[in-house]
Amino acid sequence: MSLIKVENLVKDYKINVKKKGLVGAIGSLLVPEYKMKRAVDNISFTIDKGETVGFIGPNGAGKSTTVKMLTGILTPTSGNVEIGGLCPYKQRKKNASRIGVVFGQRTQLWWDLPVIDTFELLKHIYKVPEKVYDENIELFSEMLGLKDFINQPVRQLSLGQKMRADIAASLLHNPQIIFFDEPTIGLDVVAKEKIREFIKYINKEKGITMLFTTHDMQDIEKTCSRMIIIDHGTTIYDGTVDQIKNRYGKTRTLIVEFGQVYDKIDLIPGVEVVDTKDNKKWLAFKKEEVHISSLIADLTNKYSILDLTIQEPEIESIIREIYEGGVNYDKSLSGGGKEVLSK
Amino acid sequence: MIRAYLEVAKKSFQNNITYRMDYFAGVINTIVMIFVNISIWKAIYEEEEVVGGVQFKIIMAYLVLSFLLQNIFTMEDYLIEGRVTTGLISSDLLKPMSFRLYVFSYNIGSLVFKAVMQLLPAMIVTVALFGMLPPFSASMFIYFLISVVLGYLVLYNLNFIIWISSFWFYFTFSLVTIKDAAVMILSGALIPLWFMPQWLYEFIKLTPFDSIFFVPISIYLGQIPAEEVFTSIIKQVAWVAVLGLVGHILWKAATKKLVVQGG
Ligand SMILES: Nc1ncnc2c1ncn2[C@@H]1O[C@H](COP(=O)(O)OP(=O)(O)OP(=O)(O)O)[C@@H](O)[C@H]1O
Ligand SMILES: [Mg+2]
Numbered sequence: 303m304s305l306i307k308v309e310n311l312v313k314d315y316k317i318n319v320k321k322k323g324l325v326g327a328i329g330s331l332l333v334p335e336y337k338m339k340r341a342v343d344n345i346s347f348t349i350d351k352g353e354t355v356g357f358i359g360p361n362g363a364g365k366s367t368t369v370k371m372l373t374g375i376l377t378p379t380s381g382n383v384e385i386g387g388l389c390p391y392k393q394r395k396k397n398a399s400r401i402g403v404v405f406g407q408r409t410q411l412w413w414d415l416p417v418i419d420t421f422e423l424l425k426h427i428y429k430v431p432e433k434v435y436d437e438n439i440e441l442f443s444e445m446l447g448l449k450d451f452i453n454q455p456v457r458q459l460s461l462g463q464k465m466r467a468d469i470a471a472s473l474l475h476n477p478q479i480i481f482f483d484e485p486t487i488g489l490d491v492v493a494k495e496k497i498r499e500f501i502k503y504i505n506k507e508k509g510i511t512m513l514f515t516t517h518d519m520q521d522i523e524k525t526c527s528r529m530i531i532i533d534h535g536t537t538i539y540d541g542t543v544d545q546i547k548n549r550y551g552k553t554r555t556l557i558v559e560f561g562q563v564y565d566k567i568d569l570i571p572g573v574e575v576v577d578t579k580d581n582k583k584w585l586a587f588k589k590e591e592v593h594i595s596s597l598i599a600d601l602t603n604k605y606s607i608l609d610l611t612i613q614e615p616e617i618e619s620i621i622r623e624i625y626e627g628g629v630n631y632d633k634s635l636s637g638g639g640k641e642v643l644s645k
Numbered sequence: 646m647i648r649a650y651l652e653v654a655k656k657s658f659q660n661n662i663t664y665r666m667d668y669f670a671g672v673i674n675t676i677v678m679i680f681v682n683i684s685i686w687k688a689i690y691e692e693e694e695v696v697g698g699v700q701f702k703i704i705m706a707y708l709v710l711s712f713l714l715q716n717i718f719t720m721e722d723y724l725i726e727g728r729v730t731t732g733l734i735s736s737d738l739l740k741p742m743s744f745r746l747y748v749f750s751y752n753i754g755s756l757v758f759k760a761v762m763q764l765l766p767a768m769i770v771t772v773a774l775f776g777m778l779p780p781f782s783a784s785m786f787i788y789f790l791i792s793v794v795l796g797y798l799v800l801y802n803l804n805f806i807i808w809i810s811s812f813w814f815y816f817t818f819s820l821v822t823i824k825d826a827a828v829m830i831l832s833g834a835l836i837p838l839w840f841m842p843q844w845l846y847e848f849i850k851l852t853p854f855d856s857i858f859f860v861p862i863s864i865y866l867g868q869i870p871a872e873e874v875f876t877s878i879i880k881q882v883a884w885v886a887v888l889g890l891v892g893h894i895l896w897k898a899a900t901k902k903l904v905v906q907g908g
Binding site for chain 2: 315316367370373374375376377391394395396398399403405408410412414415419422423426427428429455
C-alpha cells in the first residue's frame with residue numbers, strides 16, 4: 303500500500319505582470335494584469351511506507367511547490383494528492399498531525415524563547431504523550447548535540463544549531479511522513495554529516511517515510527534509496543539511486559601520474575585523454591568497452607608510472623549532465639518511471 | 646487542546662519578560678501620560694469647579710482609568726504581518742491548531758503580563774499621587790468589569806481586521822497608524838466623549854469606537870444611567886459579534902488566497 307499518492311498534479315501560479323515606467327506602474331496598480339505560470343506540470347508518483355525519496359531538480363523546477371501541495375498549504379490547480387488516505391489541502395489539520403515538515407529557509411522555532419520552550423509548546427500542540435516526548439528529547443539531544451544550546455534563545459543560535467533544533471522539532475510527535483525542503487542549506491560539512499547520520503538512523507529505527515529536497519547530492523546518496531528528479535515541473539527521472547549510477551555513470555576516469563612529462567601518449571582504442579596537468583593525465587573510458595586491467599597493463603608496458611587512481615563518476619556530475627540535457631535526456635526513464643520502480 | 650493555548654499564553658507571558666526595557670518603559674509611559682493629561686485638564690478647570698457639567702474629580706478618575714486600560718489593551722500589532730511577510734504563516738497553518746486562537750492566546754498572555762506586571766505598579770503609583778474615585782456602586786463595578794472585557798474584545802476584533810489585511814498589503818504600518826489615531830480620538834481615550842460636539846458624539850455612538858474605552862469607564866463613574874447600562878453592554882456584544890464576523894470572513898479569504906497563490 304502506498305502512503306503517498308500523487309496523480310497528474312498541476313499547479314499554476316498567477317503572476318502580476320508589472321509594466322515598465324511610472325505610467326506603467328500606476329497603470330498596473332489600477333488595472334492589474336496577470337499571467338499564469340505553470341510551476342508543476344502533471345506530476346505523478348507513489349511512495350510506499352518507509353521509503354526514502356530524494357526529490358531533486360534545478361532551481362525553480364517546482365520542488366517546493368510540490369512539497370507545499372503535499373503538506374496541504376497549497377491547493378493544486380488540478381490533479382490528486384492523497385497522504386495516507388487523506389486529502390492534505392482539504393484536511394490540513396488532520397494531515398498536519400501525521401507529518402513533519404522542515405523548510406530549511408525558515409525556522410519554525412519561537413524566536414525569543416529557548417529551544418526547549420518551543421519543544422514544550424509543540425508537545426502540547428501535537429498532544430505528544432509525556433513518555434514519547436521524553437524519549438525523543440533524549441534521543442535527539444544525544445544524536446544532534448542539542449544539549450549545548452537547548453537553553454539558549456533561538457535568536458542567538460548559529461544557522462547549524464537552528465537547523466538541528468528545527469529538525470528535532472519536526473520529529474517530536476513521531477510523524478509517519480517527514481518532508482525536508484533543503485534542511486542542509488548553508489551548513490558546513492560536519493554539520494551536514496551529522497544531520498545525514500541522524501536522518502538515516504531515524505528512518506531506519508522509526509520507519510519514517512521521507513521526501514527529501516536538496517541540492518546536495520551527498521544528502522541523497524547517504525540517506526535515500528530512491529530519487530525523483532523534476533525539471534520545468536515535470537518528472538524526468540524516477541528510480542533508485544543505484545540505477546541512475548548504472549545507467550548514466552558508465553564512464554570511468556583513470557588518473558595517471560607518469561614518471562616524466564609525455565606530450566602525446568599511445569592508448570588502446572576506446573580511451574581518450576580528457577585533461578593533462580604536468581605529468582598527470584586524466585583518461586576516460588566506458589567501463590564495458592575497456593577492461594581496466596588491460597588498460598593498466600598496456601600503460602605500464604609503455605611508460606614509467608608513479609601512481610594510478612580510478613575515479614567513479616560522482617552522482618553530482620551525473621545529475622549535472624541530466625540537468626543540462628534537460629527534459630529530453632532519456633525518455634525511457636521519464637513519466638513516473640513505473641517500470642524502473644517495481645522492485 | 647485548551648492546554649496548548651494556555652501554553653501559548655504562558656510562552657507569550659515569558660516572551661514579555663525577555664524585554665525588560667520595554668517593561669519599564671510601559672510602566673513609566675503610563676504614569677507620565679496620566680500625569681501630563683491630568684495637568685492639562687487641571688489648567689482647563691483652573692477657573693471653574695464644573696466644566697460641561699462634569700466635576701474635575703470625575704475627569705481625573707476618567708483619565709486614570711483610561712490610561713490604565715490603554716496600557717493593558719496594547720496588542721501585538723505586527724505579529725500577523727511578521728508571519729505573513731516572512732512566509733512563516735505557512736508553518737503556522739501546518740500546525741494542528743487554530744492560528745486565530747493562537748494569536749488570541751498570544752495576546753491574552755501579554756494582557757495578563759501587563760495586568761500583573763505593569764497595571765499594578767502603575768495603579769499604585771497613580772492612585773497614591775492623584776487618588777481615585779471609588780466605583781459608582783457595587784453593581785456598576787460588576788458591569789464595569791463585564792464591559793471592560795467586552796471593550797477588549799471589540800478592540801481585539803477591530804485590530805484583527807487590520808492585522809489580517811497584511812495578507813493583501815504586506816505592510817500595514819499606515820493602516821495601524823490610522824487605526825491608532827481613530828481609536829485615540831473616537832474611543833474617548835484622551836477626551837471624554839461628553840466634551841465632543843453633539844453631532845460628533847451622535848456619530849461616534851454609531852461606531853464601535855465608544856465601546857472600547859468610553860462605555861466601560863462611564864459605567865464605572867456612574868455616568869451612564871442605570872437603565873441604559875444594559876443597552877450599552879448589548880451594543881458592545883453586538884460590535885464584538887459584527888467585527889468578529891468581518892474578521893472571520895477576511896480570515897477565510899486570506900487563507901484561501903494563501904493556499905491558492907502560495908506564500
Ligand atoms: N507564490 C508564487 N507565486 C508565483 N510564482 C511562484 C510562487 N512560488 C513559486 N513560484 C514559481 O514557481 C516555480 C517553481 O518554484 P519552486 O519554489 O517550487 O521551485 P523549487 O524547485 O523549489 O526551486 P529551488 O530549488 O530554487 O528551491 C518558479 O518558477 C517560481 O518562480
Ligand atoms: Mg525550493
